[in-house]
Amino acid sequence: MVDGKVQVSGATAVMAINEKLLDTLMQKNPNLSFALQQSFPFKGTYADAVPLGPLMELGAGGQSPFTQAQAADSLQYWQNTAQQVLADPVAVDSPTTLKSYSHDATAAANLLAAHNFVTEAEQAYGLASQLWPDNPEPVSGLADLLNSAGQPDQARQLLQTFTSQHPDQQNALQRMSATFRLVMPGQ
Secondary structure, eight states: OBTTBOOOOSHHHHHHHHHHHHHHHHHHOTTOOEEEOOSSOOGGGGGGEEEETTEEEEOOTTOOOOOHHHHHHHHHHHHHHHHHHHHOHHHHTOHHHHHHHHHHHHHHHHHHHHTTOHHHHHHHHHHHHHHOTTOHHHHHHHHHHHHHTTOHHHHHHHHHHHHHHOGGGHHHHHHHOHHHHHHSTTO
């Protein structure tokens, strides 16, 4: 409280409020579906979400569950998109473009991982890393996935390789990955 008003700071706190607002909006409109481009993972939305190109479709009233075919389609979308982006000289010369596509591919991978489409998630994280190799988001997601799948040695190796190749991203990786703290103690 500052001057009798609630103030919130920090991306995590602000995005938690945004996720709560989205949840309230969806509850008040149960017969509508929503599309979301994630700037920050809203993991609370994953249970009822399905991929919709670069977006997620949330809460369609009679929406069928996330199927293997949808997971394959999502991965194919990102394979095609990554190929097109990396073949475009203008896009390749634009760090902002590459970062944006990498971020969105990571969001798709997070959704795939949340629904246990592990193979597709691993490949989508790989595509995100191809689009922007300096991005700690797909490395964090893949390391968390590997660790959850009982492969902490592979998660550790992935994190060590990334931090040795991109030492300037180590702090960002530490902030976003619980696995970093679990498999790389003392870092």
